[in-house]
Amino acid sequence: MVGGLLKEGMNEKDWRNIAESEIWQLPQNEEGVLPVLQLSYQCLPPHLKRCFVFCSLFPKDHRFYEDDLVWLWMAEGYVDQANNMEMEDTGSRYFLDLVNRSFFQEAHWESTYVMHDLIHDLAQFISEGEFCRIDDDESKEIPNTTRHLSATLTDGTKLMELSCYDKLRTLEINSKSFWFDFRVKSPLFIQFEKLKNIRVLILQNYGLRELPEKIGGLIHLRYLDISYNNYIRRLPESLCGLYNLRVLDLLFCELQSLPHGMSKLINLMHLIVEDKIISEINDVGKLTSLQKLCSFKVLKDQGHEVAQLGSLKQLHGQLRITNLENVESKQEASKANLNNKQYLEKLVLEWTSDDGNELIMSKEVLEGLQPHQALKRLTIRGYTGVRSPSWLQAQLLANLITLGLKNCKAWEDISCIGQLPNLKKLSVKGMPAVKQISHGLSTESKFLPNLEELVLENMVALEELPSLGQLPCLKVLRIDQMSTMTKVGHGFFGYRDQGKCFPCLEELRFNGMPKWEEWSWADGRELFPCLRKLQIAKCPRLKRMPPLPPSLKSLSLCQVGLTEVPRLWEEIDGSSSSMIVSELKIYSLEEIKLVDIPECEELPYLGQLPSLKVLRIEGMPQ
Known part of the structure; x- marks a missing residue:
């Protein structure tokens, strides 16, 4: 604690006064409080003394949440109003000062802190x-x-x-x-x-x-x-x-x-x-x-209009606005003043009705709900318009890291999402009018350069997957419920002749694609060099797939139409075990699940997989 005390901007005179203090000669008092701890308290500024002593109300081993404690300090009047700083930010600074001086220690449990028993004894001694x-x-x-x-x-x-x-x-x-x-x-x-x-x-x-x-x-x-x-x-x-x-x-x-x-x-x-x-x-x-205000339900009743949000400029964290079909114009929507709510991190805009009478107006309403440029997470659900809002672009949402578009049945063009430079997670679900997104997901580096996770689900009009193989940071890719898609072509991997495809991808899933028959790839290119988990399920017409990468840890094939599973292992199923070990070095595979593959007649030799922990084979009558 003395170390924490001495680093708090003290000069040479302060150090000398502490070194020569008579408190070092004092014995431990009857309450067991060490003199050096009293010295640490005495050197606290007055505002921190009040905050520290207040903690004596809590029992030993109490887990302190920073926010809760700051709110209590504010209620007691212990937090001063600083210029150009929110009172809670000032209180958080007080808390951090006490942490840096070792009056609190991290508990490593849900971002909580604890106070050492000796420090707690000090607080009780002083507060008596x-x-x-x-x-x-x-x-x-x-x-x-x-x-x-x-x-x-x-x-x-x-x-x-x-x-x-x-x-x-x-x-x-x-x-x-x-x-x-x-x-x-x-x-x-x-x-x-x-x-x-x-x-x-x-x-x-x-x-x-x-x-x-x-x-x-x-x-x-x-x-x-x-x-x-x-x-x-x-x-x-x-x-x-x-x-x-x-x-x-x-x-x-x-x-x-x-x-x-x-x-x-x-x-x-x-x-x-x-x-x-x-x-x-x-x-x-x-x-x-x-x-x-986690949730706000828009009604046409007085006192529940979307304009009620206009004066709530201090909102932090998440805001979900539902029943937006009850907003009748762009002017009414703009009264929510979402573009002035700088502390919001997550925004959900939700329509709960798809009445045809609202199709035209919903586009104008969404235009009026432009969020602040500091927003990090955005979800649009149930939107009944055809076009994207003009504010869904890089210049106005440069800080957006997560975007979800869900059940927007008439929305046709989402190419604008490819312009969001810091987007890390993108989820597009239930968008039956979208026919292609290749313009939004270009192979050029300026498009989605930081995207790490992509989910595409239930997009019945999408005939072909976009070019994703050259996205430099993509780690997770899930393709679900594409009921009309028949092929995954060369364009899926990117149109470059050389280089790695999906250079950072770790998890790949295809699920619920009953018409998918063809999966094409170019020989001679390195595919999925970092892939750790591959899952393909409910794709009964799929006959062949690319070779497995050496990095794979988990393979799950369920309800697929593969007839030549050995071809997956063609390069590792050689005449001698030395080929398996020395040339391909597939040491990492830990889990294999082969379920309901009725047309498969033969399995590869699995005896040379040293890391294999789970093997499940069922529903393979041939």
Whole structure:
């Protein structure tokens, strides 16, 4: 910890003062706190001291999530408002400073952190008098000076006593175990009218049936967590009067609906609840501080128009907009102001109806839903237009790394996707009007130079696969449910006469292609040099395929029409085992599955595959 302290911008004088400090001569105190740890705390700036001491409320070995802890610090007023910086970003900087000074350690479990036992002892030692933790089986007295209390209690009488501490700013009530015995439905024995100064209230996993109406009197409350209370079905309307509330955690509460006045919570930043519940909030646009809105259902009813999204400029993470058939014009769609939502990373635009009356208008609506150029992931589902929106291009979506086009039945031309320079994952499913995408997936290096994963599925009008063999970064290719495709030609590998085809491809799958008969390739070219997994299924007319690459680890052939499986192994099935080992060196194959290949009459010799672990052969009557 001293190393972490000394690297924090200290000068020579600071180093000398630490080296000559009398604290090195002090013995370990009665609480077991080492003097050097006290020195590390004393050298913290005031804002970090407050944040560190607050952690004494939690038990030893507690797993800290950065976001949760920052929200709590903000609720307590520990995070200063910095110029040109969001308060949460400032809080995250505080947390990182404490990590760098070794007050927290990574737990290597879902991005959590822990505090060493000795550091926790230090926090409890410093916080004594203002912070307190008690348990049912302890006779510990709560000092009158306590402002922050964490209690593990199930006795209603003791809960009543907590109401006497009217200067509390934090109250956390825990159950004995993570999963409370839900056969015991606990009434809440707390006189809220006496807790006027509460800012943080945590009643997680306490078996609550309801919150009392008097909770609306906690006018300073900024953080309310009642998650994991499975018996709660409704919340009191008085909750909507908590105008200072910033965080409301309702995770795993079996709520049937939210109070009608939720839009009054104008300072609410984080509402943690199921998507289907949050999408029902009327006038959600009034929650201008809201940072997370996973789902928004567009209705024609007042208070649920797409324009409600216009004022939500702080949205982070993911936003899914459904029922876009209820938007009637480009002008109406543009009121969502998606191009101003710079913090959104993922956007899903979804039509749930393909009524012919909306075919013309949906193109205009999609034009009005242009996202911010910082967007990283985009999915368009159920779009009923024929053409691509003008904003689906490199200049406007240069940061896009994932694109999904799904069930857009009339969309014909998707060539624009080939211009997206940083795209890594592309999924095109259920696009029956697309006849070719070769213009969008050119062999030229400027087209999709960073694409790593490609899925093409259920595209009945697509007669031939595009030229994919020269995509330099492609690692995963899945071709599914191409019911009309009859051949995979030379163009699939690329039109160059020499060089490697699919130089980085590791996984290749063909599935559900009942009319596929012909697979052509050019001899003399190196095919799939890095391929590790090959799967071909439900292709009953396929008679032949290219030779296997030495890199292959897994081969699965199911319901195919191959008659000459030995030809796959023609180059390795020589007259002597030395040819197998020395020339082709297929040491890597670990799994072979040959299932339902009724026309196959002979298998190759498999005895010289030293890495083989799984061999499955069935449904081969010949």
